[in-house]
Amino acid sequence: xxxxxxxxxxxxxxxxxxxxxxxxxxxxxxxxxxxxxxxxxxxxxxxxxxxxxxxxxxxxxxxxxxxxxxxxxxxxxxxxxxxxxxxxxxxxxxxxxxxxxxxxxxxxxxxxxxxxxxxxxxxxxxxxxxxxxxxxxxxxxxxxxxxxxxxxxxxxxxxxxxxxxxxxxxxxxxxxxxxxxxxxxxxxxxxxxxxxxxxxxxxxxxxxxxxxxxxxxxxxxxxxxxxxxxxxxxxxxxxxxxxxxxxxxxxxxxxxxxxxxxxxxxxxxxxxxxxxxxxxxxxxxxxxxxxxxxxxxxxxxxxxxxx
Amino acid sequence: xxxxxxxxxxxxxxxxxxxxxxxxxxxxxxxxxxxxxxxxxxxxxxxxxxxxxxxxxxxxxxxxxxxxxxxxxxxxxxxxxxxxxxxxxxxx
Numbered sequence: 428x429x430x431x432x433x434x435x436x437x438x439x440x441x442x443x444x445x446x447x448x449x450x451x452x453x454x455x456x457x458x459x460x461x462x463x464x465x466x467x468x469x470x471x472x473x474x475x476x477x478x479x480x481x482x483x484x485x486x487x488x489x490x491x492x493x494x495x496x497x498x499x500x501x502x503x504x505x506x507x508x509x510x511x512x513x514x515x516x517x518x519x520x521x522x523x524x525x526x527x528x529x530x531x532x533x534x535x536x537x538x539x540x541x542x543x544x545x546x547x548x549x550x551x552x553x554x555x556x557x558x559x560x561x562x563x564x565x566x567x568x569x570x571x572x573x574x575x576x577x578x579x580x581x582x583x584x585x586x587x588x589x590x591x592x593x594x595x596x597x598x599x600x601x602x603x604x605x606x607x608x609x610x611x612x613x614x615x616x617x618x619x620x621x622x623x624x625x626x627x628x629x630x631x632x633x634x635x636x637x638x639x640x641x642x643x644x645x646x647x648x649x650x651x652x653x654x655x656x657x658x659x660x661x662x663x664x665x666x667x668x669x670x671x672x673x674x675x676x677x678x679x680x681x682x683x684x685x686x687x688x689x690x691x692x693x694x695x696x697x698x699x700x701x702x703x704x705x706x707x708x709x710x711x712x713x714x715x716x717x718x719x720x721x722x723x724x725x726x727x728x729x730x731x732x733x734x
Numbered sequence: 735x736x737x738x739x740x741x742x743x744x745x746x747x748x749x750x751x752x753x754x755x756x757x758x759x760x761x762x763x764x765x766x767x768x769x770x771x772x773x774x775x776x777x778x779x780x781x782x783x784x785x786x787x788x789x790x791x792x793x794x795x796x797x798x799x800x801x802x803x804x805x806x807x808x809x810x811x812x813x814x815x816x817x818x819x820x821x822x823x824x825x826x
Binding site for chain 1: 794797
Protein backbone atom coordinates (compact mmCIF):
# COMPACT_ATOMS: atom_id res chain seq x y z
CA UNK A 428 0.00 0.00 0.00
CA UNK A 429 1.38 3.40 -0.97
CA UNK A 430 2.42 5.45 2.06
CA UNK A 431 3.39 8.68 0.34
CA UNK A 432 7.01 7.95 -0.59
CA UNK A 433 7.24 9.37 -4.12
CA UNK A 434 10.66 8.73 -5.56
CA UNK A 435 14.41 8.51 -5.06
CA UNK A 436 15.50 12.02 -4.17
CA UNK A 437 19.24 11.97 -3.67
CA UNK A 438 22.33 9.90 -3.06
CA UNK A 439 25.56 11.05 -1.39
CA UNK A 440 28.58 9.21 -2.80
CA UNK A 441 32.08 9.18 -1.24
CA UNK A 442 34.93 9.83 -3.64
CA UNK A 443 38.71 9.85 -3.18
CA UNK A 444 39.42 12.81 -5.48
CA UNK A 445 36.78 15.42 -6.30
CA UNK A 446 38.30 16.68 -9.55
CA UNK A 447 38.51 13.15 -10.93
CA UNK A 448 34.98 12.40 -9.69
CA UNK A 449 33.62 15.44 -11.52
CA UNK A 450 35.25 14.27 -14.75
CA UNK A 451 33.16 11.12 -14.28
CA UNK A 452 29.79 12.35 -12.99
CA UNK A 453 29.67 15.72 -14.74
CA UNK A 454 31.75 15.39 -17.90
CA UNK A 455 31.23 11.68 -18.74
CA UNK A 456 27.76 10.84 -17.39
CA UNK A 457 26.60 14.34 -18.21
CA UNK A 458 25.06 15.38 -14.89
CA UNK A 459 24.73 19.11 -14.32
CA UNK A 460 26.82 20.67 -11.53
CA UNK A 461 24.37 22.86 -9.61
CA UNK A 462 26.07 23.89 -6.37
CA UNK A 463 28.90 23.39 -3.88
CA UNK A 464 28.93 23.84 -0.10
CA UNK A 465 31.40 24.84 2.60
CA UNK A 466 32.15 21.17 3.35
CA UNK A 467 33.47 20.89 -0.20
CA UNK A 468 30.57 18.74 -1.34
CA UNK A 469 29.47 19.10 -4.96
CA UNK A 470 25.78 18.87 -5.94
CA UNK A 471 24.62 17.57 -9.32
CA UNK A 472 21.46 16.47 -11.10
CA UNK A 473 20.23 14.96 -14.36
CA UNK A 474 18.85 17.61 -16.67
CA UNK A 475 15.20 16.40 -16.50
CA UNK A 476 15.05 16.54 -12.72
CA UNK A 477 12.85 19.30 -11.34
CA UNK A 478 14.36 19.37 -7.85
CA UNK A 479 17.62 21.22 -7.33
CA UNK A 480 19.95 18.20 -6.97
CA UNK A 481 20.00 14.41 -6.80
CA UNK A 482 23.68 13.48 -6.50
CA UNK A 483 26.04 14.81 -3.82
CA UNK A 484 29.74 13.96 -4.00
CA UNK A 485 31.87 14.08 -0.83
CA UNK A 486 35.64 13.74 -0.94
CA UNK A 487 37.06 11.55 1.82
CA UNK A 488 39.48 8.65 2.41
CA UNK A 489 37.25 5.76 1.34
CA UNK A 490 34.70 5.08 -1.36
CA UNK A 491 31.04 4.04 -1.07
CA UNK A 492 27.63 5.52 -0.29
CA UNK A 493 26.98 7.79 2.68
CA UNK A 494 23.18 7.70 2.35
CA UNK A 495 20.31 7.82 -0.10
CA UNK A 496 17.10 9.78 0.39
CA UNK A 497 13.49 9.51 -0.81
CA UNK A 498 11.10 12.38 -1.31
CA UNK A 499 7.68 12.05 0.30
CA UNK A 500 4.45 13.86 -0.60
CA UNK A 501 4.41 16.51 2.11
CA UNK A 502 5.39 17.35 5.67
CA UNK A 503 2.40 15.50 7.20
CA UNK A 504 3.51 12.36 5.38
CA UNK A 505 7.06 12.88 6.67
CA UNK A 506 5.80 13.21 10.24
CA UNK A 507 3.58 10.13 9.92
CA UNK A 508 6.40 8.01 8.51
CA UNK A 509 8.80 9.24 11.20
CA UNK A 510 6.30 8.19 13.89
CA UNK A 511 5.73 4.81 12.30
CA UNK A 512 9.47 4.18 12.01
CA UNK A 513 9.85 4.98 15.71
CA UNK A 514 6.85 2.81 16.64
CA UNK A 515 8.37 -0.13 14.76
CA UNK A 516 11.68 0.23 16.59
CA UNK A 517 13.76 2.32 14.19
CA UNK A 518 15.78 5.13 15.74
CA UNK A 519 15.47 8.25 13.61
CA UNK A 520 17.75 11.27 13.52
CA UNK A 521 16.57 14.62 12.32
CA UNK A 522 18.91 16.46 9.96
CA UNK A 523 18.14 20.18 9.95
CA UNK A 524 16.84 21.95 6.87
CA UNK A 525 19.72 23.44 4.91
CA UNK A 526 22.36 20.88 5.93
CA UNK A 527 22.15 19.94 2.27
CA UNK A 528 21.74 23.25 0.48
CA UNK A 529 18.19 23.67 -0.75
CA UNK A 530 16.84 20.58 1.05
CA UNK A 531 14.29 20.68 3.87
CA UNK A 532 14.58 18.68 7.09
CA UNK A 533 15.52 15.05 6.62
CA UNK A 534 14.57 12.05 8.75
CA UNK A 535 17.50 9.63 8.78
CA UNK A 536 17.51 5.99 9.88
CA UNK A 537 19.58 2.83 9.45
CA UNK A 538 18.06 -0.13 7.60
CA UNK A 539 18.54 -3.73 8.81
CA UNK A 540 21.21 -4.16 6.09
CA UNK A 541 23.19 -1.30 7.67
CA UNK A 542 22.56 1.29 4.96
CA UNK A 543 21.63 4.85 5.86
CA UNK A 544 18.34 6.09 4.40
CA UNK A 545 16.58 9.42 4.61
CA UNK A 546 13.10 10.79 3.96
CA UNK A 547 12.40 14.43 3.17
CA UNK A 548 9.40 16.42 1.96
CA UNK A 549 10.87 19.64 0.64
CA UNK A 550 13.66 20.50 -1.77
CA UNK A 551 14.11 23.67 -3.76
CA UNK A 552 12.67 23.20 -7.24
CA UNK A 553 14.85 24.83 -9.83
CA UNK A 554 13.13 23.13 -12.77
CA UNK A 555 14.50 21.08 -15.60
CA UNK A 556 17.93 22.32 -16.59
CA UNK A 557 18.29 24.36 -19.75
CA UNK A 558 14.65 24.49 -20.84
CA UNK A 559 11.82 26.76 -19.89
CA UNK A 560 8.94 25.51 -17.73
CA UNK A 561 6.37 27.08 -20.06
CA UNK A 562 6.23 25.79 -23.64
CA UNK A 563 9.28 23.61 -22.95
CA UNK A 564 11.53 22.46 -25.76
CA UNK A 565 12.29 18.73 -26.07
CA UNK A 566 15.81 18.90 -24.65
CA UNK A 567 18.47 21.45 -23.85
CA UNK A 568 21.54 22.23 -25.94
CA UNK A 569 24.93 21.92 -24.33
CA UNK A 570 24.57 18.60 -22.48
CA UNK A 571 27.84 16.70 -21.91
CA UNK A 572 28.88 13.08 -22.31
CA UNK A 573 26.15 10.48 -21.91
CA UNK A 574 23.50 13.16 -21.30
CA UNK A 575 21.98 11.17 -18.41
CA UNK A 576 18.47 12.38 -17.70
CA UNK A 577 18.02 11.48 -14.02
CA UNK A 578 19.28 9.59 -10.99
CA UNK A 579 17.05 6.50 -11.11
CA UNK A 580 17.90 4.06 -8.29
CA UNK A 581 20.71 2.39 -6.40
CA UNK A 582 21.56 -1.26 -5.74
CA UNK A 583 22.88 -2.08 -2.28
CA UNK A 584 24.38 -5.26 -0.84
CA UNK A 585 23.68 -6.36 2.72
CA UNK A 586 22.79 -9.21 5.02
CA UNK A 587 19.27 -8.82 6.43
CA UNK A 588 17.07 -8.74 3.31
CA UNK A 589 13.96 -9.87 5.20
CA UNK A 590 14.36 -6.94 7.59
CA UNK A 591 14.70 -4.53 4.68
CA UNK A 592 11.69 -6.08 2.95
CA UNK A 593 9.54 -5.45 6.01
CA UNK A 594 10.88 -1.89 6.36
CA UNK A 595 10.32 -0.97 2.74
CA UNK A 596 6.93 -2.67 2.23
CA UNK A 597 5.19 -2.42 5.61
CA UNK A 598 6.45 1.00 6.73
CA UNK A 599 7.48 2.85 3.58
CA UNK A 600 4.82 1.41 1.26
CA UNK A 601 7.06 0.09 -1.52
CA UNK A 602 5.98 -2.95 -3.59
CA UNK A 603 8.19 -5.98 -4.10
CA UNK A 604 8.25 -5.85 -7.91
CA UNK A 605 10.81 -8.62 -8.44
CA UNK A 606 12.75 -11.07 -6.30
CA UNK A 607 15.33 -13.84 -6.58
CA UNK A 608 14.65 -17.00 -4.55
CA UNK A 609 17.28 -19.59 -3.66
CA UNK A 610 16.41 -23.32 -3.78
CA UNK A 611 15.34 -23.22 -0.11
CA UNK A 612 12.93 -20.36 -0.86
CA UNK A 613 15.06 -17.66 0.80
CA UNK A 614 15.18 -14.28 -0.86
CA UNK A 615 18.55 -13.51 -2.47
CA UNK A 616 17.53 -10.22 -4.10
CA UNK A 617 14.77 -7.63 -3.75
CA UNK A 618 13.68 -5.08 -6.38
CA UNK A 619 11.37 -2.58 -4.71
CA UNK A 620 9.21 0.10 -6.32
CA UNK A 621 7.39 3.12 -4.87
CA UNK A 622 6.21 4.19 -8.33
CA UNK A 623 5.42 2.37 -11.57
CA UNK A 624 9.13 1.87 -12.27
CA UNK A 625 10.55 -1.65 -12.09
CA UNK A 626 12.75 -0.55 -9.19
CA UNK A 627 13.36 2.49 -7.04
CA UNK A 628 15.85 0.60 -4.86
CA UNK A 629 17.28 -2.92 -4.98
CA UNK A 630 19.10 -5.18 -2.52
CA UNK A 631 21.24 -8.27 -3.02
CA UNK A 632 22.10 -10.67 -0.20
CA UNK A 633 25.69 -10.42 0.97
CA UNK A 634 27.35 -11.29 4.27
CA UNK A 635 28.68 -7.78 5.00
CA UNK A 636 26.48 -4.83 5.95
CA UNK A 637 26.29 -1.45 4.24
CA UNK A 638 27.93 -2.19 0.89
CA UNK A 639 27.33 -0.08 -2.21
CA UNK A 640 26.98 -1.80 -5.59
CA UNK A 641 25.94 1.01 -7.94
CA UNK A 642 24.09 4.23 -8.58
CA UNK A 643 22.03 4.16 -11.76
CA UNK A 644 21.11 6.89 -14.22
CA UNK A 645 18.42 6.83 -16.87
CA UNK A 646 19.03 7.15 -20.61
CA UNK A 647 16.17 7.28 -23.10
CA UNK A 648 17.14 4.68 -25.70
CA UNK A 649 19.30 1.63 -26.44
CA UNK A 650 21.15 3.81 -28.93
CA UNK A 651 22.05 6.08 -26.01
CA UNK A 652 23.38 3.06 -24.07
CA UNK A 653 25.57 2.12 -27.07
CA UNK A 654 26.76 5.70 -27.32
CA UNK A 655 27.58 5.59 -23.58
CA UNK A 656 29.65 2.45 -24.27
CA UNK A 657 31.56 4.35 -26.97
CA UNK A 658 32.27 7.18 -24.51
CA UNK A 659 33.48 4.65 -21.89
CA UNK A 660 36.00 3.33 -24.43
CA UNK A 661 37.00 6.81 -25.67
CA UNK A 662 37.81 7.89 -22.11
CA UNK A 663 39.43 4.53 -21.18
CA UNK A 664 37.01 4.30 -18.24
CA UNK A 665 37.14 0.98 -16.34
CA UNK A 666 34.20 -1.16 -17.47
CA UNK A 667 32.39 -3.89 -15.56
CA UNK A 668 30.00 -5.36 -18.14
CA UNK A 669 27.80 -4.44 -21.07
CA UNK A 670 26.13 -3.20 -23.13
CA UNK A 671 23.64 -5.98 -22.39
CA UNK A 672 20.17 -6.62 -21.02
CA UNK A 673 19.12 -7.73 -17.54
CA UNK A 674 16.67 -10.59 -17.06
CA UNK A 675 15.54 -8.99 -13.81
CA UNK A 676 13.54 -5.85 -14.82
CA UNK A 677 14.65 -6.44 -18.47
CA UNK A 678 16.47 -3.11 -18.56
CA UNK A 679 19.17 -2.48 -21.18
CA UNK A 680 22.35 -1.54 -19.43
CA UNK A 681 26.06 -0.91 -19.13
CA UNK A 682 28.17 -0.86 -15.94
CA UNK A 683 31.43 0.99 -15.36
CA UNK A 684 33.41 2.47 -12.48
CA UNK A 685 34.06 5.98 -11.23
CA UNK A 686 37.71 6.94 -10.50
CA UNK A 687 37.24 5.98 -6.81
CA UNK A 688 35.91 2.51 -7.65
CA UNK A 689 32.20 3.16 -7.15
CA UNK A 690 30.17 1.39 -9.81
CA UNK A 691 27.88 3.38 -12.12
CA UNK A 692 25.06 2.08 -14.33
CA UNK A 693 23.36 3.86 -17.18
CA UNK A 694 20.32 2.07 -18.57
CA UNK A 695 17.08 2.38 -20.52
CA UNK A 696 13.87 0.45 -21.00
CA UNK A 697 12.66 -2.41 -18.89
CA UNK A 698 9.45 -3.44 -17.18
CA UNK A 699 6.85 -1.49 -15.24
CA UNK A 700 5.06 -2.33 -12.03
CA UNK A 701 1.62 -1.47 -10.62
CA UNK A 702 0.52 -2.27 -7.07
CA UNK A 703 -1.85 -5.04 -8.21
CA UNK A 704 0.90 -6.86 -10.14
CA UNK A 705 2.22 -10.07 -8.60
CA UNK A 706 5.90 -10.13 -7.67
CA UNK A 707 8.05 -11.43 -10.54
CA UNK A 708 10.29 -14.27 -9.34
CA UNK A 709 13.63 -15.44 -10.70
CA UNK A 710 15.20 -18.63 -9.40
CA UNK A 711 18.78 -18.44 -8.13
CA UNK A 712 19.60 -21.48 -10.32
CA UNK A 713 19.30 -19.17 -13.35
CA UNK A 714 20.95 -16.17 -11.68
CA UNK A 715 23.33 -15.73 -14.62
CA UNK A 716 20.41 -15.20 -17.00
CA UNK A 717 18.51 -13.15 -14.41
CA UNK A 718 21.36 -10.67 -14.16
CA UNK A 719 22.92 -10.82 -17.65
CA UNK A 720 20.20 -11.98 -20.03
CA UNK A 721 22.45 -12.39 -23.07
CA UNK A 722 25.63 -13.95 -21.63
CA UNK A 723 23.55 -16.02 -19.13
CA UNK A 724 26.68 -16.15 -17.03
CA UNK A 725 27.71 -14.04 -14.05
CA UNK A 726 31.05 -12.35 -13.91
CA UNK A 727 32.60 -12.74 -10.48
CA UNK A 728 33.27 -9.02 -10.32
CA UNK A 729 29.57 -8.11 -10.41
CA UNK A 730 28.94 -10.07 -7.21
CA UNK A 731 32.09 -9.33 -5.23
CA UNK A 732 33.44 -5.90 -6.18
CA UNK A 733 31.71 -3.39 -3.91
CA UNK A 734 32.53 -0.15 -2.12
CA UNK B 735 60.55 3.18 -20.50
CA UNK B 736 58.77 0.09 -19.14
CA UNK B 737 59.88 -1.37 -15.83
CA UNK B 738 60.15 -5.07 -15.01
CA UNK B 739 57.71 -6.07 -12.26
CA UNK B 740 58.32 -9.39 -10.51
CA UNK B 741 55.57 -11.12 -8.53
CA UNK B 742 57.69 -13.02 -6.00
CA UNK B 743 55.08 -15.49 -4.74
CA UNK B 744 53.75 -16.35 -8.20
CA UNK B 745 57.04 -16.75 -10.07
CA UNK B 746 55.86 -14.36 -12.75
CA UNK B 747 57.10 -11.13 -14.32
CA UNK B 748 55.64 -8.45 -16.55
CA UNK B 749 56.57 -5.09 -18.04
CA UNK B 750 54.75 -1.96 -16.93
CA UNK B 751 54.97 1.60 -18.25
CA UNK B 752 55.28 4.43 -15.70
CA UNK B 753 51.90 5.92 -16.66
CA UNK B 754 50.11 2.59 -16.14
CA UNK B 755 49.17 1.11 -12.79
CA UNK B 756 50.61 -2.31 -11.93
CA UNK B 757 47.11 -3.79 -12.28
CA UNK B 758 46.63 -2.16 -15.67
CA UNK B 759 50.02 -3.50 -16.77
CA UNK B 760 49.03 -7.02 -15.71
CA UNK B 761 45.66 -6.70 -17.38
CA UNK B 762 47.26 -5.54 -20.63
CA UNK B 763 49.46 -8.65 -20.73
CA UNK B 764 46.61 -11.03 -19.82
CA UNK B 765 48.40 -12.22 -16.69
CA UNK B 766 45.82 -13.42 -14.17
CA UNK B 767 47.81 -12.92 -10.98
CA UNK B 768 45.24 -10.62 -9.38
CA UNK B 769 41.48 -10.17 -9.47
CA UNK B 770 40.46 -7.17 -11.57
CA UNK B 771 38.04 -5.11 -9.49
CA UNK B 772 37.02 -1.47 -9.66
CA UNK B 773 40.47 -0.30 -10.83
CA UNK B 774 40.00 2.87 -8.76
CA UNK B 775 41.27 2.11 -5.25
CA UNK B 776 37.80 1.57 -3.84
CA UNK B 777 37.05 -2.17 -3.65
CA UNK B 778 40.25 -3.69 -2.29
CA UNK B 779 40.49 -6.90 -4.33
CA UNK B 780 43.88 -6.24 -5.99
CA UNK B 781 45.94 -5.98 -2.78
CA UNK B 782 49.71 -6.50 -2.90
CA UNK B 783 52.77 -6.04 -0.71
CA UNK B 784 55.62 -4.10 -2.26
CA UNK B 785 58.96 -5.75 -1.43
CA UNK B 786 61.32 -3.63 -3.50
CA UNK B 787 61.39 -0.73 -5.97
CA UNK B 788 60.32 2.88 -6.36
CA UNK B 789 56.81 3.95 -7.24
CA UNK B 790 54.20 6.68 -7.11
CA UNK B 791 50.82 5.96 -5.57
CA UNK B 792 47.37 7.48 -5.88
CA UNK B 793 44.85 7.69 -3.05
CA UNK B 794 43.21 4.39 -2.08
CA UNK B 795 40.36 3.52 0.27
CA UNK B 796 41.48 3.50 3.91
CA UNK B 797 38.90 0.76 4.57
CA UNK B 798 41.09 -1.61 2.56
CA UNK B 799 44.59 -0.27 3.25
CA UNK B 800 45.17 1.47 6.58
CA UNK B 801 47.83 4.14 7.02
CA UNK B 802 50.00 1.62 8.91
CA UNK B 803 49.65 -0.98 6.17
CA UNK B 804 50.46 1.62 3.53
CA UNK B 805 53.63 2.56 5.41
CA UNK B 806 54.55 -1.16 5.49
CA UNK B 807 54.27 -1.41 1.71
CA UNK B 808 50.75 -2.87 1.45
CA UNK B 809 48.81 -1.24 -1.39
CA UNK B 810 46.15 -1.73 -4.04
CA UNK B 811 47.93 -2.49 -7.30
CA UNK B 812 45.49 -0.35 -9.30
CA UNK B 813 46.93 2.72 -7.53
CA UNK B 814 50.66 1.97 -7.82
CA UNK B 815 52.67 3.38 -10.73
CA UNK B 816 56.27 2.09 -11.10
CA UNK B 817 59.31 4.41 -11.20
CA UNK B 818 61.82 1.55 -11.29
CA UNK B 819 61.83 -2.24 -11.59
CA UNK B 820 59.77 -3.60 -8.69
CA UNK B 821 59.23 -6.79 -6.72
CA UNK B 822 55.80 -7.37 -5.17
CA UNK B 823 53.76 -10.23 -3.75
CA UNK B 824 50.02 -10.79 -4.02
CA UNK B 825 47.85 -10.85 -0.90
CA UNK B 826 44.34 -12.28 -0.37
